[in-house]
Amino acid sequence: MADISIRVEGLSYTYPDGWKVLSDVSFELRTGTSVALVGANGCGKTTLLWLIAGLLEAEQGTVYIDEILLDRKNVRTLQKKLGLAFQHPDDQLFMTTVRQDVEFGPRNAGYEEDEISRRAEEAMKRTGCLHLSDRPPYRLSGGEKRMVSLATLLATDAEILLLDEPTNALDPRSRRNTINLLGELEHTRLIATHDLDMALDICDEVMVMHRGSIAARGPAQLILKDRPLLESVGLESPLSLVLP
Template sequence: MAKTSIRTESLSYAYPDGWKVLSNLSFEIAPGHTVALVGANGCGKTTLLWLIAGLLEAESGSIYIDEIRLDRGSVRPLQRKLGLAFQHPDDQLFMATVRQDVEFGPHNAGYPEAEIARRAAEAMTRTACLHLADRPPYRLSGGEKRMVSLATLLATDAEILLLDEPTNALDPKSRRNTINLLRELDHTKLIATHDLDMALDLCDEVIVLHRGTITARGPSREILSNGPLLKEAGLELPLSLQR
């Protein structure tokens, strides 16, 4: 798979009521790297993912995908390189069956039926949910829904995965399965999460957001073992590092 970079320059965003949730964010994620985006509730993690996915338009600043600026003219072709998994899979799974949900992306991209079926089967096999193909999504467990939501991304041409709380509300087994799958994927990944143990286990680097700005960035263990830094951002040490 071709690997794709993300870069932002002086990125800012304000909600319609005037609240500036993100201010002057500049960072780069190298192709194939996995980066955690951490911070307290309301710090702008989800908003940043939506901006990079082209679902929101920045107030100011720029986003570059493989050095191509994301704007109204480039957003549609660039979105084919981007896969966004919502925090709640129920917001993403809306078709009558799992198979139809996984086929939705390649179908919209205009692939022939045989290629759509191949991509869907491959994605469901990779996420261990092929046996669920004919089930309605609302009948699935939380862990199964999470795997299906990831399958919907893997069936497309996405080279960047934007993942919003991928381990949220999962039981220990489903959480471990999700982490193992994400580790196997060679996509560029930006993961918004409160699961700091997952970030420590999985991610190359961590970006800390606090009050709409980046207050720290660095290797996962370096950032996530810094208690005072995390406390300043409204976070605690990962459980595995607490004594």
């Protein structure tokens, strides 16, 4: 594992319909750190995660995963190091049962059946969805789907997690459990979120996006207390920092 898990240099992206979303985005993420990516709706968070995951191809600029340049030739290899939790969990789950979905990653990686079951079982336990294992994913509630999505990632060897709004639509207890779990992981974590209290709780740093650029980056406490900064990008300080 390299010291820097994700390095993004001068990344720009325009959707095929001509909508320019990212311009000249550069940053790096040290291995093992947890960084929140925050910003108003439509500022480009999901697009950035998709570019890092190799699901979209940059128009300009480069992405390095573990210091290896992501390009068309090695995208499949590098994707094994990455786990992307989609903003809409329906995009993640496609098998007949939850267990099959969670087993998909390790099976695809060529593990033996015993190891596949062990990994799936452990991932479902950690994310609190073992009781859902025989249910069809499409029948689950939004929050249940989200936790199964996380389990599908934890069952793999991915060392870098790109999490797109992992606490969205979770009830308070599931949200708390998910936050605790995400905080305990040793993976490098880039977490796009509107849950600023979560960012404050478990993220080493916060990166603020505004209209397709990185407007600020720093320790979570500092950035999330900076009301003028947050207001200028259409966000608000989390209540826990504002209330006495």
